[in-house]
Amino acid sequence: MLATMRAALLALTLATLGAAGCKTVDPYERETLARRDMQLEGNPDLSASESHATEVREGTSGGYGVAGGGCGCN
Numbered sequence: 001m002l003a004t005m006r007a008a009l010l011a012l013t014l015a016t017l018g019a020a021g022c023k024t025v026d027p028y029e030r031e032t033l034a035r036r037d038m039q040l041e042g043n044p045d046l047s048a049s050e051s052h053a054t055e056v057r058e059g060t061s062g063g064y065g066v067a068g069g070g071c072g073c074n
Helices: 002-020 027-033 044-058
Strands: none
Touching: none
């Protein structure tokens, strides 16, 4: 019985922790999350040098968040 209670408590704890990580972002909060210091690539110089190294190594360029229709009109 003690093992069942421990398993139930563990399951409840994991469910609570899992639910705590879910959050809907309100429209007025998106401005804060879109700040430059909140981006995953914090250092623009470092990301530019990494993309340059990838271009040299793989022989390709572009495709890093550039919008386009794919029709060749850009």
